[in-house]
Amino acid sequence: MNKRLLHLFGLAALASCSAAGESSTSARANRTPVAYNTVVECTLYDGMSKTSTQLTTITSGMEVQVMDTVDAYFVKARVTKGGKPLTGYMYRTCFPQR
The missing domain is CATH 2.30.30.40 (SH3 Domains)
Structure with a gap:
């Protein structure tokens, strides 16, 4: 049970890192000249x-x-x-x- 919980937290951490990366690139795309x-x-x-x-x-x-x-x-x-x-x-x- 502890291993499953640990894997679940690991996946959640990876998902939050990728979501943060996507938000920073979308902000860059909206820059105006x-x-x-x-x-x-x-x-x-x-x-x-x-x-x-x-x-x-x-x-x-x-x-x-x-x-x-x-x-x-x-x-x-x-x-x-x-x-x-x-x-x-x-x-x-x-x-x-x-």
Whole structure:
């Protein structure tokens, strides 16, 4: 009887851990883009490499919506240029440190 009770508590503990993990990922999915102004002239790329195609050039002071921090060097960003929304990747150094 004690073994069954111990197994039951173990399963309950595992279930609570997985439920906590699911709630944190769902909160992340609901984040909205954050508006930043660039501090230097930067380029919006279609990928995260040196050989990626340049979509547009962002001038200093232009507002950019940062959608996600992808890695240590890039952020996923959205800008509106000429009435057309463009989504791509920018270097983190384009924005002020917070």
